[in-house]
Structures are given as C-alpha cells and as structure tokens.
Amino acid sequence: MTTVRGARARARIEITAAIKDEAGTQLAAEGAAKLSLRAVARELGMVSSALYRYFPSRDDLLTALIVDAYDAVGAAAEQAAAETAGQRPLDRWTAVCRAVRAWAVDHPHEYALIYGSPVPGYTAPEDTIGPASRVGLVLIETARGAHTGEGVALPPLPEGLRPEAARLAADLAPDLPPALAVMLVSAWSQLFGLVSFEVFGHFHNIVEDRDAFFAAAARRLGQDVGLLPRG
Amino acid sequence: MTTVRGARARARIEITAAIKDEAGTQLAAEGAAKLSLRAVARELGMVSSALYRYFPSRDDLLTALIVDAYDAVGAAAEQAAAETAGQRPLDRWTAVCRAVRAWAVDHPHEYALIYGSPVPGYTAPEDTIGPASRVGLVLIETARGAHTGEGVALPPLPEGLRPEAARLAADLAPDLPPALAVMLVSAWSQLFGLVSFEVFGHFHNIVEDRDAFFAAAARRLGQDVGLLPRG
DNA sequence: TCTCAAGCAAGAGCAGTGCTCTCGTTTCGT
DNA sequence: ACGAAACGAGAGCACTGCTCTTGCTTGAGA
Numbered sequence: 001m002t003t004v005r006g007a008r009a010r011a012r013i014e015i016t017a018a019i020k021d022e023a024g025t026q027l028a029a030e031g032a033a034k035l036s037l038r039a040v041a042r043e044l045g046m047v048s049s050a051l052y053r054y055f056p057s058r059d060d061l062l063t064a065l066i067v068d069a070y071d072a073v074g075a076a077a078e079q080a081a082a083e084t085a086g087q088r089p090l091d092r093w094t095a096v097c098r099a100v101r102a103w104a105v106d107h108p109h110e111y112a113l114i115y116g117s118p119v120p121g122y123t124a125p126e127d128t129i130g131p132a133s134r135v136g137l138v139l140i141e142t143a144r145g146a147h148t149g150e151g152v153a154l155p156p157l158p159e160g161l162r163p164e165a166a167r168l169a170a171d172l173a174p175d176l177p178p179a180l181a182v183m184l185v186s187a188w189s190q191l192f193g194l195v196s197f198e199v200f201g202h203f204h205n206i207v208e209d210r211d212a213f214f215a216a217a218a219r220r221l222g223q224d225v226g227l228l229p230r231g
Numbered sequence: 232m233t234t235v236r237g238a239r240a241r242a243r244i245e246i247t248a249a250i251k252d253e254a255g256t257q258l259a260a261e262g263a264a265k266l267s268l269r270a271v272a273r274e275l276g277m278v279s280s281a282l283y284r285y286f287p288s289r290d291d292l293l294t295a296l297i298v299d300a301y302d303a304v305g306a307a308a309e310q311a312a313a314e315t316a317g318q319r320p321l322d323r324w325t326a327v328c329r330a331v332r333a334w335a336v337d338h339p340h341e342y343a344l345i346y347g348s349p350v351p352g353y354t355a356p357e358d359t360i361g362p363a364s365r366v367g368l369v370l371i372e373t374a375r376g377a378h379t380g381e382g383v384a385l386p387p388l389p390e391g392l393r394p395e396a397a398r399l400a401a402d403l404a405p406d407l408p409p410a411l412a413v414m415l416v417s418a419w420s421q422l423f424g425l426v427s428f429e430v431f432g433h434f435h436n437i438v439e440d441r442d443a444f445f446a447a448a449a450r451r452l453g454q455d456v457g458l459l460p461r462g
Numbered sequence: 463t464c465t466c467a468a469g470c471a472a473g474a475g476c477a478g479t480g481c482t483c484t485c486g487t488t489t490c491g492t
Numbered sequence: 493a494c495g496a497a498a499c500g501a502g503a504g505c506a507c508t509g510c511t512c513t514t515g516c517t518t519g520a521g522a
Binding site: 239268283288 | 478479480481482483488489490491
Binding site: 239243277278280281284 | 498499500501502503
C-alpha cells in the first residue's frame with residue numbers, strides 16, 4: 001500500500017516537496033521569469049544537477065507550480081462558496097469573485113503564471129486541466145442554485161450562437177439552459193479580464209477605488225448570468 | 232531642422248529600425264521569452280555588443296516592441312471605428328471589438344507582450360501610456376456617439392461607487408455621465424478578458440465556435456455601455 | 463546475510479544568455 | 493585639419509538550463 005516505503009522513498013517525497021516549496025518562494029518573490037533552477041538548488045544546499053533527479057526540466061517544475069496555483073485559487077473560490085452557502089445567489093457569486101480577486105492581488109506572480117502569457121513551450125499538460133477548471137465549476141455551481149426551479153429570463157440567444165450554446169451546455173452542465181451556459185463562460189472570462197487588468201497594472205492612474213469598482217463589476221456579471229438582486 | 236543630417240545620422244535610424252524589425256520578427260516567431268539580443272545581432276550580421284549602441288538594454292528593445300504593439304492594436308481599433316462611421320453605435324462597437332480580437336489572434340505573441348504578464352522589471356515607461364490608451368479612447372468615442380443627446384438609461388450606480396465614478400468620468404470623458412464611464416472601463420477590461428482567454432488557450436476544449444461566441448459577448452458588452460440594438 | 467543493481471549527489475563541462483570594457487577605426491563638427 | 497564623438501569588433505564576466513561521468517549509498521532479492 002502507500003505505507004512508509006523505506007527511508008529513501010520518504011526522503012524523495014520530502015526533497016521533492018522542499019524543491020517545490022523553495023521554487024514557490026522564489027516565484028512569489030521574483031516571478032516566473034527569474035525562477036532559476038540553480039538558485040533553488042543553491043538555496044537547498046545541493047548542486048544543480050542533483051535537482052534533475054526530481055524534476056526532469058525547469059518546465060516540469062513550473063508545471064508543478066502552475067498546478068499549485070490553480071489549486072490555490074480554486075480552493076479560495078470554493079471556500080468563498082462554502083462560507084456563503086444558503087445566502088442569496090447573487091451575494092454568493094460576488095463573494096466568489098471577490099475571493100478570486102483577493103487571491104490574485106495577494107499572489108500576483110502566481111496569478112500571472114496561470115492567467116498571464118503562457119510561458120513555456122505552450123503545451124498545457126494533462127495534469128493542469130483538472131485544477132484549472134475549479135474556479136469555473138464554482139461559478140457554475142453558484143449560478144445553478146438560482147436556476148433549479150425555473151430559469152430566470154435571459155436575453156434570447158442570437159441565431160448563430162444556438163448550436164454552440166447547445167454544445168456548450170451539454171459539455172459543461174446539461175441541466176442548465178444553453179443561454180445560461182454561454183453567459184457563464186462569458187462571465188468567467190470577463191471576471192478574469194477585470195482581475196488581470198488590476199493585477200497587471202492596466203488600471204494604473206485610471207481606477208482608484210478598486211474595491212468599489214470591482215464589487216460593482218462582479219455584481220453586474222452575476223446579474224448577467226441571471227442572478228437577481230433580491231431573490 | 233530635421234533634414235538629412237549626414238550619412239551617420241541616417242544610418243543610425245536605419246539600423247535602429249532594422250534592429251527593431253528583426254526583433255519584431257523574432258518576437259512574432261518565438262515569443263518575448265525567446266527574444267535574444269545576440270540572435271538579433273547575429274541575424275543582422277553584427278556582434279552583440281554593437282547592438283548596445285542603439286538600445287541600452289534588452290528591456291529597452293522590448294519596450295520599443297511594446298509601444299509598437301500598442302500602436303498596432305490601437306490602429307486596428309481606430310480603423311474599424313473609421314470604417315463604420317455613420318453606422319449604428321452598437322454595430323460600430325462590435326466592429327471595434329472584433330478588430331481588437333482579430334489583431335490579437337493574428338499576433339498572439341505581441342498581444343501577450345502587452346496584455347499578458349508584465350515581463351520586465353515591471354515598470355511601464357512613460358512612452359507606453361499614450362499608445363496603450365488608444366483602444367480605450369476608441370471605445371469611449373464609439374460610446375459617446377450614442378450618448379450625445381440624452382444618456383440612455385443605465386442602471387443606477389451603487390452608493391459606494393459614486394465618488395469613484397465621478398472622478399473617473401472627470402478624468403476620462405467629462406462630457407459623459409459617471410455611470411457610463413464606469414461601464415466603459417468595465418467593458419474595456421472585460422473585452423480583453425474574452426480576448427485573453429481565447430489567445431492564451433483557456434477556451435481550449437470549451438468554446439468551439441469562437442467567432443459566434445465572441446460576437447455575442449462583444450454585442451452584450453456594447454449593450455452594457457448603453458448602446459441599443461436598434462437606434 | 464551478502465551482493466549487486468538502482469538511486470543518488472557531486473563535479474565538470476557545453477552552449478547559450480545579457481551586459482561591460484577596451485581597442486582601433488570612421489565620421490563629423492568646429 | 494584636428495580632435496572629439498560615434499561606432500564595430502572582440503574578449504570576458506557572471507549567469508542560465510541541461511548532460512554526462514564518477515563515485516557513494518541504499519535496499520531488495522539470492
């Protein structure tokens with residue numbers, strides 16, 4: 001089973017974790033661009049080549065950090081949803097959005113790693129798609145709560161979008177109306193547009209009261225997916 | 232004056248342009264991360280140190296490319312606005328959005344350079360703020376056309392956003408109602424959320440018919456800023 | 463219990479990077 | 493015509509990711 005497999009196996013996972021930890025520290029401090037394998041090894045008191053026993057390449061180490069980042073922001077979103085269970089859907093929605101934004105502002109380099117320019121040879125490994133979808137799933141779940149009985153009135157879909165909307169709904173959430181699925185994906189990406197502009201500095205000298213601005217925008221996104229102000 | 236200032240001055244601007252050109256080519260081909268001063272110099276038949284007579288550092292070269300990219304996407308937006316002059320505001324708005332998206336899809340690396348993770352030591356030089364605001368100005372201009380007479384009904388601003396909205400409108404467009412200024416900034420960032428998710432691959436295996444999806448989303452953004460379907 | 467393959471850390475080394483400094487040469491303003 | 497400024501070439505520094513070889517250590521099977 002997964003019991004204690006000798007000292008060697010235990011050391012391996014410990015060292016692997018230590019490498020990932022130190023790499024995470026350097027990522028948070030300096031950003032992905034300045035993350036150096038040699039510096040990580042140096043800080044851990046080993047030589048750089050030894051590090052390749054644990055991660056085949058720098059990109060693999062980065063991938064591990066990417067997965068961690070997706071998991072962290074996903075967990076933040078899930079926690080916000082859990083803490084607001086039972087409240088009005090629109091309030092839950094804005095709470096989830098706020099949690100995502102708060103995590104991003106607190107971890108700008110990790111955020112940039114996952115929602116900024118794709119840094120490596122541009123191939124998202126299979127391991128990332130699960131963690132990457134956690135935030136989206138929370139948004140879907142939050143909206144689903146308001147649509148269990150009868151779908152709130154959403155604007156009708158334009159003709160050309162009907163097939164895509166049907167496919168999207170079938171893939172994402174077969175129990176939701178296609179128009180809602182489309183709105184959810186839109187709102188999902190637009191949420192990260194708001195967050196990215198703030199984290200990446202595009203609001204510099206433009207938006208001052210970021211909290212109020214974001215709160216209003218997140219609320220509006222929630223209304224876009226059919227969540228009513230009072231329900 | 233700015234006449235032909237000897238062969239040397241002419242050569243200088245020519246070589247500077249050649250460097251920027253070659254760097255742009257490498258940027259488009261491989262992305263900002265793999266843009267190498269030495270490779271640029273090699274391709275131009277000079278030695279790497281000679282290149283420092285024209286650009287003090289790699290970051291300065293990148294900054295020049297950033298300015299070019301902002302100008303290119305700004306020009307695309309302006310052209311779309313010009314070509315649709317006289318049409319319905321909502322149609323002009325979606326045309327501008329489509330132009331931005333088309334440019335981004337055609338120039339993913341340039342797009343990532345300006346709207347992805349901030350690459351260098353994270354200090355946006357003064358020269359970039361002008362070109363960087365061109366797209367935003369086009370969006371403002373497009374919306375202004377629909378609000379000259381009387382402001383279309385926008386949802387009332389939440390209490391806490393009033394001061395920020397007033398300041399924002401005063402800064403951006405004093406002739407526009409504060410609620411519209413807020414909506415414009417929101418829509419601006421959300422537009423790039425949609426584009427970034429597509430260019431950066433977050434719609435992979437999720438959105439198939441990107442054209443239809445984006446068209447509907449852009450249209451909805453236009454309605455958010457008060458542009459009516461028929462007007 | 464002994465043995466031997468596998469796991470491991472260390473070091474040297476390769477190819478590449480940004481950047482600096484020096485050294486002759488060319489150009490241009492005075 | 494002279495001298496200062498601009499210029500290109502080259503060597504070199506410190507750094508990077510990564511590979512290969514060399515021994516040592518561990519642990520599982522005979």
